[in-house]
Amino acid sequence: MKAVPAASTVEVDGEYRLKREGTSLQWNIADESALEAALRLKDGDGIVTVLTMGPAKLEAALKELLARGADRAVLITDRRMAGADTRATAAALKAAAEKTGPFDLILCGRRAIDGETGQVPGELAAALDILCVSNVERLEKTETGMRLFRRTENGVQELEAAGPLVVSMCEYAYHLRLPGILSMRRAKSKTVEILTADDLELKTGECGLKGSLTKVITMEAKYPGLRKGPKETDLSKATEQIQAMLREVRP
Amino acid sequence: MKEILVLCPHGVDGGLLSKAYALSEGNLRVLVLEGEEQTAEGYGAKYIHTIKTTPPDEAAFAGWLAEKIQSWGSTIVLAPATIAMRNIMPMLAWKLNAGLTADCTALDMAGEDLLQTRPAFGNSLMASIRSLSTIQMATVRPGTFRPVEQKANEPEIIPESGPAETGKVRELSFTEFAGGKPLSQADVIIAGGMGVGSKEGFEKLAKLASHLGAGLAASRSAVDAGYAPFRCQVGVTGVTVCPRLYIAVGISGAVQHLAGMSGSEKVIAINSDPKAPIFGYADYGYVGDWETIIDRLLHLEEETL
Ligand SMILES: Cc1cc2nc3c(=O)[nH]c(=O)nc-3n(C[C@H](O)[C@H](O)[C@H](O)COP(=O)(O)OP(=O)(O)OC[C@H]3O[C@@H](n4cnc5c(N)ncnc54)[C@H](O)[C@@H]3O)c2cc1C
Numbered sequence: 001m002k003a004v005p006a007a008s009t010v011e012v013d014g015e016y017r018l019k020r021e022g023t024s025l026q027w028n029i030a031d032e033s034a035l036e037a038a039l040r041l042k043d044g045d046g047i048v049t050v051l052t053m054g055p056a057k058l059e060a061a062l063k064e065l066l067a068r069g070a071d072r073a074v075l076i077t078d079r080r081m082a083g084a085d086t087r088a089t090a091a092a093l094k095a096a097a098e099k100t101g102p103f104d105l106i107l108c109g110r111r112a113i114d115g116e117t118g119q120v121p122g123e124l125a126a127a128l129d130i131l132c133v134s135n136v137e138r139l140e141k142t143e144t145g146m147r148l149f150r151r152t153e154n155g156v157q158e159l160e161a162a163g164p165l166v167v168s169m170c171e172y173a174y175h176l177r178l179p180g181i182l183s184m185r186r187a188k189s190k191t192v193e194i195l196t197a198d199d200l201e202l203k204t205g206e207c208g209l210k211g212s213l214t215k216v217i218t219m220e221a222k223y224p225g226l227r228k229g230p231k232e233t234d235l236s237k238a239t240e241q242i243q244a245m246l247r248e249v250r251p
Numbered sequence: 252m253k254e255i256l257v258l259c260p261h262g263v264d265g266g267l268l269s270k271a272y273a274l275s276e277g278n279l280r281v282l283v284l285e286g287e288e289q290t291a292e293g294y295g296a297k298y299i300h301t302i303k304t305t306p307p308d309e310a311a312f313a314g315w316l317a318e319k320i321q322s323w324g325s326t327i328v329l330a331p332a333t334i335a336m337r338n339i340m341p342m343l344a345w346k347l348n349a350g351l352t353a354d355c356t357a358l359d360m361a362g363e364d365l366l367q368t369r370p371a372f373g374n375s376l377m378a379s380i381r382s383l384s385t386i387q388m389a390t391v392r393p394g395t396f397r398p399v400e401q402k403a404n405e406p407e408i409i410p411e412s413g414p415a416e417t418g419k420v421r422e423l424s425f426t427e428f429a430g431g432k433p434l435s436q437a438d439v440i441i442a443g444g445m446g447v448g449s450k451e452g453f454e455k456l457a458k459l460a461s462h463l464g465a466g467l468a469a470s471r472s473a474v475d476a477g478y479a480p481f482r483c484q485v486g487v488t489g490v491t492v493c494p495r496l497y498i499a500v501g502i503s504g505a506v507q508h509l510a511g512m513s514g515s516e517k518v519i520a521i522n523s524d525p526k527a528p529i530f531g532y533a534d535y536g537y538v539g540d541w542e543t544i545i546d547r548l549l550h551l552e553e554e555t556l
Contacts, residue, residue: 029488086341087350113487113507115371117353122313122341131310131419134338147423151482152334153433158423159307168338171488172481213350217366218379227518231525231536238537239547242498242519245535246463249438249495249517 001031001052003061004114025054025061029171030109036174037139037167038107039069047071049100053081053092059192066187067179074100078196083209086115090123091211095200097128100193103164105146110135110168118168125166132166133159137173252276253363256325258316258339260305263287264331265398267391268294271329272401274360279404280325282316288408295401298323302413308420309335313342315414320347325386327365329358332390333435340390350382352389354491356514365389370510392514393435394493428482437466440494442485442512443478444470446501446522446541453478455545456500462552468492468512470502486511500541504529521545 003025038048050065052058053076062073076096084092097103106128111118118134125132137156138149145162151170179187197207204210232238255275257268263283272279272295280298281291284305291299300319306312316339320328328343330336332354344351357368365387367380382388434440441460443453453473460467469479471486485492486508497515502508504520504527512518513532520533521541530536537544 085350086353087345090341090345116487118337119341119344119351119353122338123345123351125310126313126342126345131308132338132342133309133420135334150334153435155425155427157425159420160423161420163419213348213384214352214367214380214382216378217381219371220377220379226531227534228531229518229534229536231530231538233538235537235539235543235547238521238539238544239551241535242537242544242548243551245496245517245519246439250464 001035001050001065002028002109002112003052003054003058004028004112025058027061027065027176028109028112028114030111030169030173032109032176033171033173034107034109034167034169035065035068035070036176037169038105039177040174041105041139041141049074049103051093051096051100052076053084053089053096056194059194062192063187063190064179066190066192067184068177069180069183072100072193073190074193074195076195076200078207080197080204080207080210083212084207085212085214086117086119086123087213088206088208088211089120090127091206092197092200092202093120093124094127095202096195097124099195099200105164106130106166108166108168110170121166121168128164128166130164130166131161132168133161134168135170136167137170139167252278252360253327254278254280254325255327255329256280256282256320256323258282258328258330258336259287259291260284260302260312261333261335263290263294264391264393265290265294266394266396267329267331268296269399269401270358270391270396272296272399274358274365275327277401277404280323282319282411285410288406292403292406293400294398295404296406297404299406299408301408301410304413305335306414306416306420307422308414308417309339310342311414311417311419313339313346316343317346319411320386328386328388330390331393333393337390340388344388347384347386347388349384349386349388352380352382355389355391356395358389358391370514392491392493395514434466434468434483434485434490434492437492437494439463439465439496439498440468440485440492440512440515441465441498441500442468442470442502443473443500444502444508445472445476446503447473447478448501450478452542455542455549459545459549459552462549466492466494470505470508499529499533500545502529503527504532 006026049072108121150157255271281296285301352367359366469483493514518533520529
């Protein structure tokens with residue numbers, strides 16, 4: 001699960017990293033879908049672990065996820081991890097998954113609304129050398145594995161997959177439940193497990209900016225779409241002009 | 252100039268091939284489906300590798316690609332940012348120890364380096380990115396570049412056996428969305444927002460879209476209100492589109508929506524509120540009731556049928 005800035009504008013620091021401290025954070029919407037999918041899949045004896053990487057203050061937000069029904073919460077937090085690109089992020093998540101697992105299934109959101117790369121699930125799967133099915137909007141257990149409904153550009157693919165896998169979920173596929181009385185009570189006695197780079201046996205060169213294989217060289221705050229074209233209030237003219245523009249595109 | 256490899260195993264992306272042709276000065280290697288050799292040739296590809304089908308096990312596909320790419324010696328690898336390639340490229344990047352940039356909207360060469368530009372955080376930031384790895388990889392937003400046909404380069408066509416079937420992932424069925432072309436491929440998109448006001452209103456937009464062969468899109472609020480299905484949602488939590496013409500009807504222009512459409516070639520906004528933010532992002536703004544304009548357009552379209 002990734003915490004993303006709740007505001008619709010962001011600031012960057014001198015190294016072009018999104019400033020996360022001091023801004024209010026919320027869970028990424030697609031990741032909430034992933035957690036709810038996990039909670040629905042778990043049988044009476046299943047265990048759902050939530051794993052995030054971010055600032056130490058996320059501990060409280062993770063506690064809330066325990067109250068919503070997660071059984072374990074793990075937070076990777078270390079200054080050295082800051083500025084990680086998707087590869088360095090996947091490397092950290094892989095190490096944490098191996099340390100806290102084994103898991104039968106790893107669910108992620110298909111992309112985050114801040115970075116919007118959608119690359120971490122695939123890189124994580126490759127790092128763990130397991131399958132990855134992306135853009136899933138529904139999933140269920142079968143006798144031999146999982147049945148997954150994957151939304152593509154032009155339709156929905158129904159897939160069956162066997163073996164451990166990473167699944168990335170679409171936004172709004174499942175709505176995350178509210179905290180329940182029982183899980184709230186259970187959550188009280190639980191603590192969030194904290195992992196640092198040392199706990200994960202990651203060297204400084206493998207973490208954060210240093211462990212990244214892409215480098216942001218410039219970042220400009222701008223709206224590339226800003227056009228400020230002329231405004232017309234005469235609606236007959238409007239119709240004529242729109243028709244002309246349509247004809248240009250499809251002669 | 253450095254050779255560029257473009258992976259299009261799910262269908263040729265002419266715009267991307269054209270851009271790669273220009274950046275590599277004709278040093279273009281591609282992987283396409285069998286039967287698309289001529290299309291690839293038309294965009295100037297020099298080496299055309301073909302496979303018969305794309306396997307449902309995308310992890311195995313990525314593994315196969317990694318071996319092939321090493322044997323071809325490619326150091327710049329591009330793919331269209333389709334749903335499938337956005338799953339395959341990260342797995343491939345990991346295996347090749349390569350940096351990967353998602354969903355680029357501009358590419359340039361600086362010597363041997365590929366400069367990758369992509370919007371982040373709802374298009375409010377444009378980041379320019381360089382890879383630090385030997386192999387440089389990026390996915391490119393479909394529709395970003397215009398296709399430019401080239402004189403044939405007398406390409407070498409190399410049929411490949413493709414990855415072995417692993418049986419780990421099977422496709423049981425595929426249900427196509429009604430209404431034809433995916434939004435990411437539509438030349439014209441008509442998008443409705445809360446201003447359209449009802450499901451009936453959206454039916455009018457759908458009717459006009461179908462007359463025009465256009466795609467129908469919607470804002471999140473309109474999807475939430477049940478006017479249109481979720482797959483029509485454009486924006487940070489929906490799809491990103493860049494058609495030649497985007498007509499925003501009764502959409503206010505929230506940043507989360509702009510993120511999904513502000514790369515369109517031309518934008519028309521129809522909104523009754525002259526202060527609506529969408530006008531700032533439109534090439535042509537029409538201030539007034541959407542229904543009056545759409546009814547007239549429908550009428551004209553039906554007359555010409
Ligand atoms: C985390 C997050 C993610 C989001 N993701 C998305 C996303 O992916 N996509 C998205 O679209 N939104 C998204 N949103 C929602 C976004 O913030 C806006 O709320 C939404 O886009 C507004 O939709 P709208 O423009 O249709 O509605 P409104 O903002 O209500 O605008 C309706 C417009 O219609 C005009 N109008 C009214 N009557 C008429 C008429 N008769 N004729 C012409 N015009 C008329 C009004 O002037 C107004 O400008 C997200 C929000 C959050 C917080």
